[in-house]
Amino acid sequence: xxxxxxxxxxxxxxxxxxxxxxxxxxxxxxxxxxxxxxxxxxxxxxxxxxxxxxxxxxxxxxxxxxxxxxxxxxxxxxxxxxxxxxxxxxxxxxxxxxxxxxxxxxxxxxxxxxxxxxxxxxxxxxxxxxxxxxxxxxxxxxxxxxxxxxxxxxxxxxxxxxxxxxxxxxxxxxxxxxxxxxxxxxxxxxxxxxxxxxxxxxxxxxxxxxxxxxxxxxxxxxxxxxxxxxxx
Amino acid sequence: xxxxxxxxxxxxxxxxxxxxxxxxxxxxxxxxxxxxxxxxxxxxxxxxxxxxxxxxxxxxxxxxxxxxxxxxxxxxxxxxxxxxxxxxxxxxxxxxxxxxxxxxxxxxxxxxxxxxxxxxxxxxxxxxxxxxxxxxxxxxxxxxxxxxxxxxxxxxxxxxxxxxxxxxxxxxxxxxxxxxxxxxxxxxxxxxxxxxxxxxxxxxxxxxxxxxxxxxxxxxxxxxxxxxxxxx
Numbered sequence: 001x002x003x004x005x006x007x008x009x010x011x012x013x014x015x016x017x018x019x020x021x022x023x024x025x026x027x028x029x030x031x032x033x034x035x036x037x038x039x040x041x042x043x044x045x046x047x048x049x050x051x052x053x054x055x056x057x058x059x060x061x062x063x064x065x066x067x068x069x070x071x072x073x074x075x076x077x078x079x080x081x082x083x084x085x086x087x088x089x090x091x092x093x094x095x096x097x098x099x100x101x102x103x104x105x106x107x108x109x110x111x112x113x114x115x116x117x118x119x120x121x122x123x124x125x126x127x128x129x130x131x132x133x134x135x136x137x138x139x140x141x142x143x144x145x146x147x148x149x150x151x152x153x154x155x156x157x158x159x160x161x162x163x164x165x166x167x168x169x170x171x172x173x174x175x176x177x178x179x180x181x182x183x184x185x186x187x188x189x190x191x192x193x194x195x196x197x198x199x200x201x202x203x204x205x206x207x208x209x210x211x212x213x214x215x216x217x218x219x220x221x222x223x224x225x226x227x228x229x230x231x232x
Numbered sequence: 233x234x235x236x237x238x239x240x241x242x243x244x245x246x247x248x249x250x251x252x253x254x255x256x257x258x259x260x261x262x263x264x265x266x267x268x269x270x271x272x273x274x275x276x277x278x279x280x281x282x283x284x285x286x287x288x289x290x291x292x293x294x295x296x297x298x299x300x301x302x303x304x305x306x307x308x309x310x311x312x313x314x315x316x317x318x319x320x321x322x323x324x325x326x327x328x329x330x331x332x333x334x335x336x337x338x339x340x341x342x343x344x345x346x347x348x349x350x351x352x353x354x355x356x357x358x359x360x361x362x363x364x365x366x367x368x369x370x371x372x373x374x375x376x377x378x379x380x381x382x383x384x385x386x387x388x389x390x391x392x393x394x395x396x397x398x399x400x401x402x403x404x405x406x407x408x409x410x411x412x413x414x415x416x417x418x419x420x421x422x423x424x425x426x427x428x429x430x431x432x433x434x435x436x437x438x439x440x441x442x443x444x445x446x447x448x449x450x451x452x453x454x455x456x457x458x459x460x461x462x463x464x
Contacts (some may be wrong), residue, residue: 020252046297047289054282054392066319067299087298089321099272160286
């Protein structure tokens with residue numbers, strides 16, 4: 001899971017398609033298979049690990065699938081990052097080998113907390129970590145299995161977080177740009193979004209994000225146009 | 233989740249693409265929104281509910297995501313179906329509204345067990361069920377939210393269970409067909425698979441399934457051809 005704070009600036013992005021997810025996860029499954037590691041169950045890190053975890057169950061024919069929610073919280077007062085286990089329930093996994101799955105290792109904070117929690121509280125025999133991307137320059141550890149090592153930081157826009165990312169990206173862009181312009185047509189917003197993020201998420205996500213910004217009171221409609229109400 | 237036993241015959245199928253999943257889940261999210269139900273957390277039924285649950289978190293902006301594994305087991309001796317909670321852990325969800333998510337309500341056995349478990353053991357204030365498909369003629373209940381009512385039973389081939397389905401379908405087909413023919417070329421297998429299931433899963437899945445059948449000793453390779461070793 002990636003720290004949300006990073007969304008507060010223009011970022012390098014890469015749109016990830018569903019087909020990418022399938023082929024990346026298939027390649028990850030091949031690596032796990034050839035390593036000889038035979039997990040008894042998959043633990044998905046919520047929320048980023050859910051889709052890769054489900055696909056790994058398919059590719060590795062694993063029936064047992066559970067989840068753990070390990071998340072970053074930015075404490076506003078301290079402006080510092082802390083990972084927490086949100087629902088720290090108990091399980092007995094003695095004698096079991098776990099495959100702990102997330103989308104990406106960024107700093108690795110939330111994943112290493114999840115691993116520690118599973119080892120100490122669920123008593124799993126072994127826990128190995130599998131992810132699609134490993135951002136090696138910032139990560140605190142190297143995952144046991146990864147599809148791709150990323151050497152220059154980039155925002156992977158995964159399909160399961162498309163609305164939330166579009167919403168956050170749009171909000172950031174309009175907050176900044178509203179210094180110069182308050183009223184926008186839809187096509188002006190689309191062009192500016194492409195200029196900022198080079199990310200073609202499609203009309204349904206763009207319009208969905210605009211609707212959410214309207215509902216939250218950040219924007220209001222005037223005829224065909226959008227007015228930024230927010231005062232930064 | 234659908235009873236695996238059904239895989240033991242030729243079935244009517246529908247290949248579900250990732251884009252279908254996204255638009256179906258978006259429509260499901262719209263229904264939930266307009267109902268006024270505001271869940272505090274999403275509980276995904278493992279394994280079928282993982283992808284729709286993750287997407288609903290995106291479309292509804294819900295942060296809290298956990299899972300429960302409720303599955304059918306066919307007891308061979310009794311030839312009867314029974315749903316069980318695989319990892320019956322404890323949680324305290326007092327004061328919380330739950331959205332319980334699965335891909336499909338077939339008989340509804342596993343989902344209604346999950347709902348009962350969450351209500352009784354996790355003390356959730358309210359549990360509502362959301363699924364992509366509701367097979368109304370066989371389901372024991374009507375889900376609170378569904379994208380599509382299915383009036384004639386059909387096998388939805390979801391993208392997250394493509395390898396397992398292809399493997400099971402292929403195994404069934406070759407078991408039957410091996411009464412008449414033991415040796416197959418790849419293209420003969422592909423044509424027969426289309427004839428049986430009318431399901432174009434693509435070469436990677438077909439070859440993946442064949443490889444698994446080889447690894448399990450059901451098939452062996454002889455040059456370019458596949459020989460069915462299994463004696464039914």
